[in-house]
Amino acid sequence: MLTVAGSDSGGGAGIQADLKTMLALGVHGMSVVTAVTAQNSLGVQGAWELPVEAVRAQYRSVVDDIGVQAVKTGMLASVELVEAVAELIAGTDAPAVVDPVGISKHGDSLLAASALDSVRTKLLPAATLATPNLDEVAQLTGVRVESESDLREAAAAVLSYGPEWVLIKGGHLPGDAVDLLTDGTEEHWLRARRHDNRHTHGTGCTLASAIASQLAKGQSVPEAVAAAKEYVTGAIAAGFALGGGIGPVDHAWALRPQAGPGTPSA
Numbered sequence: 001m002l003t004v005a006g007s008d009s010g011g012g013a014g015i016q017a018d019l020k021t022m023l024a025l026g027v028h029g030m031s032v033v034t035a036v037t038a039q040n041s042l043g044v045q046g047a048w049e050l051p052v053e054a055v056r057a058q059y060r061s062v063v064d065d066i067g068v069q070a071v072k073t074g075m076l077a078s079v080e081l082v083e084a085v086a087e088l089i090a091g092t093d094a095p096a097v098v099d100p101v102g103i104s105k106h107g108d109s110l111l112a113a114s115a116l117d118s119v120r121t122k123l124l125p126a127a128t129l130a131t132p133n134l135d136e137v138a139q140l141t142g143v144r145v146e147s148e149s150d151l152r153e154a155a156a157a158v159l160s161y162g163p164e165w166v167l168i169k170g171g172h173l174p175g176d177a178v179d180l181l182t183d184g185t186e187e188h189w190l191r192a193r194r195h196d197n198r199h200t201h202g203t204g205c206t207l208a209s210a211i212a213s214q215l216a217k218g219q220s221v222p223e224a225v226a227a228a229k230e231y232v233t234g235a236i237a238a239g240f241a242l243g244g245g246i247g248p249v250d251h252a253w254a255l256r257p258q259a260g261p262g263t264p265s266a
C-alpha cells in the first residue's frame, strides 16, 4: 500500500503514522513524501514542500515497478501538489483514500488556503473515500457540525464534490467518538467509546491508512472502515504520553494482543 503524505519528525502523524499502521495491519508499506515538517507533541515548528517533480518521480517509481493495491493521501501543502497528486491517483487503478488534511490538532495550517478549491474540484472527485474531520468539513463546505445530527448534512455536502464514499469523523464532538460513512445510499454509523486520553496526535492519518490497508487486502469500503475504526480505537486507548503536549497513539497495540490496549511498552 502507498501513502502520499508529509513527514512528521515526531513520528505520530503523517508518513510515519501511515507506515507503522501498514506494518501493524500486515501490508507492505511504501511512501511518497510531499513535504517535511519539523513537528512534535507541542505543534508544527516548520514545513517545507518538495518540488512537484520529486513527488511525481517517487510515485512513478513505486507504481510502475512494484504496483499498488490501495493509495492514501494526506498532507499535500500546495495547489501544485494537490493538482499533481489528484492526476496521479485518478490515473491509478487502485482505490484511493483521500484524507484532506488542512489543519493540525494544534491549529497549524498544513494546506495553503489557495489550494482549497483544487481539493474540492480535483482531489475529492478522484477519491474512492474521503475522510475529513469536522474542521476540514467546515473549510471545504462551510457546514459547521455541532452535534451528531449535523453529520448527514456534512456528508451530503462533501459527496457533492464527487468522492464515491465519505467518512465524516466526529472525533472532535463531545460524547462517544461517532463517525458517519455513506455513499449517498447506504449509511453506516461507527460508534466507539471516547477514551479520555489526550494523546490523539495522528488519529486521522492512522484511521485513513488503516482503511487503505484493509482495502489493499481486498475488503469492501464498509468492511475496511469498520476494521480500521477498531484499530484506531485500540491505538488511542493505548496512546503514549510522549512529549509535553499531545502524544501519539500506540500503533503496535494490535501486535501485542496478549497485553491488550492500554499497556504500551515505551
Ligand SMILES: Nc1ncnc2c1ncn2[C@@H]1O[C@H](COP(=O)(O)OP(=O)(O)OP(=O)(O)O)[C@@H](O)[C@H]1O
Pocket (backbone or CB within 6 Å): 013, 103, 104, 105, 132, 133, 134, 169, 170, 171, 172, 177, 178, 179, 192, 193, 194, 195, 196, 197, 200, 201, 202, 203, 204, 205, 206, 207, 229, 232, 233, 236
Ligand atoms: N478520544 C477519542 N476516543 C476514541 N476515539 C476517538 C477519540 N478522538 C478521536 N477518535 C476517533 O479517531 C478517529 C480520527 O478522528 P479525528 O477527528 O481525531 O481525526 P483528525 O482530527 O483528522 O486527527 P489528526 O489531525 O490528529 O490526524 C475517528 O474515528 C474518531 O472518531
Ligand SMILES: Cc1ncc(CO)c(N)n1
Pocket (backbone or CB within 6 Å): 005, 006, 007, 008, 013, 014, 015, 037, 039, 074, 075, 101, 103, 104, 105, 110, 202, 204, 205
Ligand atoms: C505531516 C502531517 N500530516 C498530517 C497531520 C494531521 O494531523 C500532521 N499533524 N502532520
